[in-house]
Amino acid sequence: MSTSVPRRARRAARLPLAIAALLCAGSAVTVLQLSGAGAGAQTPAVCTTVSNPLGDATGWTEFIETDGTRGAESEGSIAYGGSFAGSGFTVGSHLPVSTPASTPTLVVAGSHGTFNLQRGSAYVNPQSGVNFNGGGSYLASNPVSFGPAFTYLRGKSAEWAGAAQTGTVTTVTSNPLPGGQVTLVLSGSNADLNVFNIAASDLGTKQVGIDVPQGSTVLVNVSGSAPAFQNNLLIKNQGNGNWDQASDSVVKPGQMTATGWPGILWNFPQATSLQINSGSAFAGTVLAPDAAVTVGSAGHTIGQMIAKSFVSGKETHFNLFPSSACLPGPPPPVGDSDVKITKTASDPSPHGGDLVTYTLLVENVGDSPATGVVVTDVLPAGVTFDSAQAPCTQASGTVTCNLGTLAAHASTTLWIKVVANPVAGAGPSSHPQAHHWLTPYKAEMQVDLQPGEQKSVTLSCNAGDILSDGHFRIDHVDQDTGTIGDDVTILSSQATGLGVGSWKGIIRNDADGRAQAKAFIVCLPKQTEAADRQTGYNDSHKHPLSVDPAPVTHTATYAAGSHTATLTCPTGTMPIAPGFDAPAGGVVLTGSEWSQGQPRDWVFSLSVSAPTTVTVSARCLRTTVGPVHGHTHDLKFSHVVETFTVPGHTAKEGDEFKVVCPDDAKGVVATWHLPPGLKHFGNDPRLKERAFRIFNDTGVAQQATLDLICLHDRTKTEGMGTDDPVVVPNTATVTSTSVDANPFNNSSTATITVLPGSSTTGTGGSGLVSGSTFSMKVVSSMPGKGALVVRGGGAVLAKGQVALRPGQASTARLQLTAAGKRQLAKLDKVSVSVDPTRGRTVTRSVQVRR
Template identity: 55%
Template sequence: MSMENRGSARRQHGARPKVRAAIAAATTVAAVTALSFVALSASPPASGLTGPPMRAVATSCTTVTQPLGAATGWTEFVEGSGHRGSESEGSIAWGGNLDASGMTVGTRLTSAAGTATLVVAGTHGQYFNLQKGSAYVSPKSGVNFNGGGTYLASNPVDFAAAFTDLRSRSTAWGSAAATGTAAPGTAGGNTVLVLTGTDPTLNVFSLTPAQLTSANGIGYDVPAGSGVLVNVSGSAVTLQGQVWIKQGGTYYQANDSVMESWPGILWNFPTATTVTMSVGSAWGGTILAPNAALTIASVGHTIGQMVAKTFSSNYETHQRLYPSSACLPPTTTTPPPSANRSDVRVVKTASSPAVHGGDTVTYTLEAKNVGLDDATGVVVRDALPTGVTFDSASSPCTQSSGVVSCSIGTLTPGQAKVLTVRVVADPIAGAGPAAHPMAFHELTPYKSEVQVDLDPGQTRTVTVACGAGDILGDGSLRVDHVDQGTGAPTDVRVLSSESTAVGTWKAVVRNDATGRAQAKGFVVCLPGLTEYADRQDGGASRHRHALSADAAVVATTQAWPAGRRTASVACPTGTAPVAPGFSLSGGAATLAGSEPAAGNGWAFTMDVAAPTTATLSVRCLRTTTSAVLGHTHDLVLAHVVRTVSVPAGATVEEQVTCADQAKGVVGTWSLPAGVQSLGNDPRLKARAFRLLNTTAAAQTATVDLECLGDRTTVETRGTVDPLVVVNTATVTSTSVDADPGNNSSTASVTVQPGSTTASVAPLVVARPSRLGVRIVSSMPGSGFVVVRSAGRDGRVLARGRVDLLAGTAQRVHLRLTAAGRRVEDGARAWLRIDPTRGPGVRRPVVVTRPG
């Protein structure tokens, strides 16, 4: 891996200091393990491998920009025609006809509205839900633009030239000498074909179709973060079994979180005319099969780009793009003009991962053109989040209403522009006044639903989102009807039901009946903000508190044989599990139990009919609100349990009801063997469960409900919780961008509570007799503010006494002195705050006179 790509991998995992430290430690361990393995290359392979001793071979590679040519940036890139029966998280381009109905495209994209993200040169299906970007289809119909895009006037892709180029690249890479070995081994209790390499940059493997069908899957055993090129010979190839990756000495089944660290895996089929994937897990790796009909017979989902002559799949393609710059065996391939595109990327870092309120943080933003053509009209934007206040920015950046915009213009290939944005971290509210015994806030959970119609054999992805800033409590798919005589409700199989973002639920459902099925998807949402304060003595102040949940889910992945299986996960102290979810990779299983466990845990029970890999997850809701005016509130949670009897062969609806002044936010259950859940309907105060008893005897089941109080507790003074401020920058250009996936970058800073009294925005706006200044204090009370000139005389320009509100930004006005009325625009000064509580603060400011 190039230094550039290694930096990118580190940045992907730099969201939080603790996570960054853990990953750094894990990377160090992996690196030591790899080095030790090379030193012992004459010894037998690691435990579980049965192949011959490994032989280290040097890899010859060269850094290639846009290694997939015109396919760069496309999750699906298909020369001809095919069929799709599920969503694609990224962008798709088809040169022929695409048979698809109700297909969702671009759920993981951050593309601008005008970017081409859906291209179908031939005929297209009934309709598409395009989440980001614009579309070229003919005729211009059948696309729901959910991200502000529109229909494009012309096809932006020359498929003939693109695939001529891709075939040339595929052939050249296919002749590269193998540097790693392939031998039978063990991963996850299965006999798999283990690909073993030692090169930290690139490992090349050469496989035959017979080798791929001789074992039950693939295991990658290469140094952490290294590139992998797998060349497969033959005309007819089958990929089968499960996919495993070894990290830190342990094999993990391929899933989205694991594959984040391994984008540089490329499977190359230069001579194949058919490639069939029958995989019982998620597939990890980009597929380049420019001459082949690629058919996905079974898979959890694919993680990587799918590049093929034709393509057929009823499964999701997840967005994990092959790097736009990668080290690969050298070729003499010259890309055609249609493949020479610009590719702007932005990388953002913070000067410190953890600060205290009042400290200055510098964000560094590097915009670079890693493409082959000039990038024109390049603009970097940084929308500053709540929790920081703008201080200054380097040229040519300007700031307006908290959004920093930097118009760079043209970047030639390889050219970079480094920008800086300075901000002040706002203090977190400290201890406030004594709690009022009648001070609390109301909470208003709500539900949302969507109708789901399924044709025979159809697989659909269902997505339901809460309102902006709100939090998913849980989601459920309820099966209502299967056409008479064509099947049973149990023929509608939920393959996944999980939270994909703090406020979003997604399910994948397949109709195995011979007739049409109807279902509904439901979600329960918690408000992102409380209602305004409710003090029954009439003294309420107009403020609200934020509810929050961890951005990442807590998850476990289990490879299960047939039978009843259990697993559990746990949230950290100070949080409660919500949005329990599961996702199956192959096999067949049903969720029989989803229940709170000891402490902050959650227990799952699954009835596994055919061996499967299940990823089980919960999101962790913080049980304390944000601090406002120096205080917080706690949420009130309770668990209601009901035991019910389900008659033999019957379908029943049973209801669980929360106590007064509470709403149901998470439905839970525990079912005996033979009883299946057909979903549940949230009615907020109550939850209605549909249960089917498939046995010949009455069965006892448990249905229960996690209830959230309609009101918070009364005030708790102060807070010990840090605040994670997440700041994302984006880059756009007016030229065609090859890889929209690298157009945004995020840096996170953790602001710690402390004794800092106040921070001040650097801009002081002069008015006829007063100066306006923005102040954020960590402590309530009052303070004296004085502004002095920066010169030797230190003349007083303005002064005043202010009331300080803990953790709340205020605009206050100071009275100008005679000297202050004469001060020039742009004059530098010092502002000092001396509060009644906490230490004083002295900051440089610039005096600005209006217009």
């Protein structure tokens, strides 16, 4: 093991999350220009790399000393020292899947409402009202000491407020930037830290443009007791030179920009109240330890909120300030350790039988030594262990590396070598009528909206299952208080980044009275049922269903009018789970269509009332199930297309029209296209059929095309072999016995896609000598037998046969020859030839273990 101390302490990376862009019209614009260098003469920055600069607020999306009132979800963890009267409030929807169930992610010390907690555990008193969706539980004691935490935060806020400005602040009256107002330009060129000191009055009267290098920390100290931020936020797209309003895809690392944005910290040391009324999203972490913070018209906030109290009807998006950042001031007392792991694969697209090296970079980015550091890598199906760097060992497919103590800011690199198992090739046909059953299902929930309320709703399939469709159906608005078509708006409906079985929707009620709706999803099983009794395998085998790991998406800014957007999936797949995201509103989805003539395309039709940005998305389902026993099955779909005459005046909730699948199929994705004047109020999955709500008040009967993609209950019969690659994700984790400052960087996944071959055989990279046998792993794409010969020193040392299992590894136990018994004790490597009954002979060099 080798360790090294970086030239300067590494910054902890924030977790990338797939969240759609937000665009909304406004009168004033704040501009964050992400450029290579700022303009003007600069003061050299003097900064210290600080671990956990926000103290106990580290890791909390909302960290509030007293009370909170919220109207939309928090994507991360929240902690309130006072009361929080949420109602079905969603918490932690974008926390990493690797978040341990025991991690505190919801703390309310005072009275509380009800919560949907997606990850982790909760402290509330009394222990009631929390729906644990991530396996967590109630905590017996409060894990947060709010008093000491805010004493520390007030000290840091005052300390950072005294930092000298390192950049320049200029007022540009000619207004070269969008927005039509005077611009306050903050320019800095330091690669580590840029500090700006401005007055509260500047936030309400001027645009603000920040021009600093990517990768630097931005500290904006704002003086004044009652600042009111009245500006939108724009970020310059360095790829095309356009200005984009602040959004998750622009601000967060690893999304729009390659290097991301490690930390924007707005510091309000004197504020007792703070208003955030930007028309778009507000980007950056807010540190206002003595302020009552109110978020008004902002689309949402992207960063941590640290305040005395907090009122917001908007979402707070998961975007943590770095747990290690370059900030002004003297080095703080030594902080905790923070172990982090990054995993990469030497070849992301190997062929079966190829050797792949996983490289594991293990770091301690904290300020204290990390003790008892252990790396664990449970190798998945699809790869066969070959060897690993000391001190790593392997047992039953799990690699364990005991590293002991890792000094502060030190790192070490490890490697694990595996053989990519060949994709299963053509095997013997078991029976011409063999097939497997499939059982789709649905989940739904009622949604009640108070006047003016915007609500986020999340639904998930069972673990490992696949989302095929999701949407809202708007049912009712209280009589004489509004209308469904004009006052209830669906802002988002899309698969989320939490996995292939998760959906999130955002709906808003602008009526004067209550509105009711229903959210639903349709799910496909992660695997087929067992083969029917006609199969010749007699093992009740099942085949996996799969989707491509990343969705296909398209984001564009549309002018007012009618538009279409088309998504295309790769060969061998078809689009499912069509989604759209337009948080600023002003967009109606008038068509969402698929056709068997263009089975890889999904076409969205949009009616846009004002310029805005829309993201459309779809998942790509593989139309062939995964190979087992050398064979696959194709999924069978039917596309039922119906044209209905919608009368000129329907019921105010719309008239219902049903599209029905064939007797042996279930509806899994709805599609439709409506002419101008008709409105789609949603549809209700009943699996066998889909019930659409269509509204018409034009006075003229019109034709509506309503479709349903139906998945048949049984797969098609066997197909020998497969041309589809196999996607193999592999996750490694690191733990320590010392206090770990950031549990969200303790795992990393490297994914390889194993390409198919008609006949492939390979071997593990090592063999074991034990008594009179030489044992090793053999992988193959084809069934049959393999004849093995081991050679070394000019002699045959061992030979034998092994039964080959397509797509899997077999253990060959070869008998040593007389020469092998004499010479193998002296050799470190030997040559092994595998001659399969089907395919070419392969010769590999193999290490000898004893």
